[in-house]
Amino acid sequence: MVRVMACWGALMVLFMGELAIATTGFGPGICAVAVLMGLVIVFGFMRITLAPPLAAIFALGSLFWLAILLSLGSLDSFTRTNFSVGDTLSSRTQNAVTARDRAP
Amino acid sequence: MPDDLAPYDTPQHRDETAVAGMWLFLASEVLLFGGLFLVVLVYSHTRRAGWIMGVRHTNLIIGSINTLLLLTSSAMYTLAVVAARAGRARRIIAPALGAAGLGVAFLGLKSWEWHLEFSEHLFPGAGFSISGPDAGGAQLFYSFYFLSTALHGLHMLVGIGLILWVCYRMARRRGQPVPVIPVEVVGLYWSFVDLVWILLFPVLYLVGRV
Numbered sequence: 364m365v366r367v368m369a370c371w372g373a374l375m376v377l378f379m380g381e382l383a384i385a386t387t388g389f390g391p392g393i394c395a396v397a398v399l400m401g402l403v404i405v406f407g408f409m410r411i412t413l414a415p416p417l418a419a420i421f422a423l424g425s426l427f428w429l430a431i432l433l434s435l436g437s438l439d440s441f442t443r444t445n446f447s448v449g450d451t452l453s454s455r456t457q458n459a460v461t462a463r464d465r466a467p
Numbered sequence: 468m469p470d471d472l473a474p475y476d477t478p479q480h481r482d483e484t485a486v487a488g489m490w491l492f493l494a495s496e497v498l499l500f501g502g503l504f505l506v507v508l509v510y511s512h513t514r515r516a517g518w519i520m521g522v523r524h525t526n527l528i529i530g531s532i533n534t535l536l537l538l539t540s541s542a543m544y545t546l547a548v549v550a551a552r553a554g555r556a557r558r559i560i561a562p563a564l565g566a567a568g569l570g571v572a573f574l575g576l577k578s579w580e581w582h583l584e585f586s587e588h589l590f591p592g593a594g595f596s597i598s599g600p601d602a603g604g605a606q607l608f609y610s611f612y613f614l615s616t617a618l619h620g621l622h623m624l625v626g627i628g629l630i631l632w633v634c635y636r637m638a639r640r641r642g643q644p645v646p647v648i649p650v651e652v653v654g655l656y657w658s659f660v661d662l663v664w665i666l667l668f669p670v671l672y673l674v675g676r677v
């Protein structure tokens with residue numbers, strides 16, 4: 364019971380810290396506190412250390428696949444270079460509207 | 468091997484399989500919610516201005532109260548799990564019902580928050596109240612907001628139902644040995660639902676607000 368209350372207290376402190384960091388607008392700090400809170404829940408409430416070894420393998424496996432999902436899924440949008448249309452890709456001659464382009 | 472244990476060798480083998488099975492289910496849930504977080508990662512980057520505009524329209528007070536409710540609910544149910552492990556059946560029902568009650572309060576507040584958002588025309592589609600060049604990004608944010616909170620709310624409903632089922636079982640088995648595993652497995656699920664909210668909360672309410 365003491366352990367559960369200690370974890371709850373830690374979560375409250377971390378939550379207040381998260382709100383305090385949010386007032387500064389420091390996004391990575393907010394995310395770091397959220398991850399810490401998640402660890403308190405996994406180790407304090409869900410007791411992953413007391414679970415059978417297979418459960419730990421499942422938990423680590425889910426993180427592994429999650430990492431693949433997030434990294435491969437976001438790869439395109441984080442590495443793509445956007446050129447504004449009009450500066451480089453179009454010009455008056457290329458986009459000239461001819462009589463054939465017009466709808467009858 | 469006793470017949471009532473088949474296909475397990477020992478009671479410990481049976482219990483460990485049940486707990487490991489729950490973790491496997493939770494691993495699949497991680498990937499389900501992972502898809503939602505991929506949406507955040509991509510669109511908060513590619514449609515940043517509109518996304519932030521959406522974050523600034525969410526109700527931080529209701530979101531914060533809901534977070535406190537859910538953290539407390541998870542702690543209360545963990546007290547029920549501790550009591551089950553100690554074989555104290557009488558100390559299971561009260562904290563479990565408290566946890567379910569806080570879960571209901573969470574859903575009530577979330578419903579009120581949705582009501583406010585619908586009345587402010589923040590549901591994506593025709594008549595969306597945020598206008599301007601970044602309105603598309605804001606609509607993407609609110610699409611994510613309603614989808615993720617609905618999915619999380621559905622999990623909450625299932626969790627509350629499971630907790631009530633545990634309470635019902637405990638109430639019927641008064642005077643008999645406490646079955647620990649059902650209480651523990653439901654606790655894993657309830658804590659996971661709490662964990663998902665802890666990760667959703669900063670994404671929906673905090674990152675980009677200031």
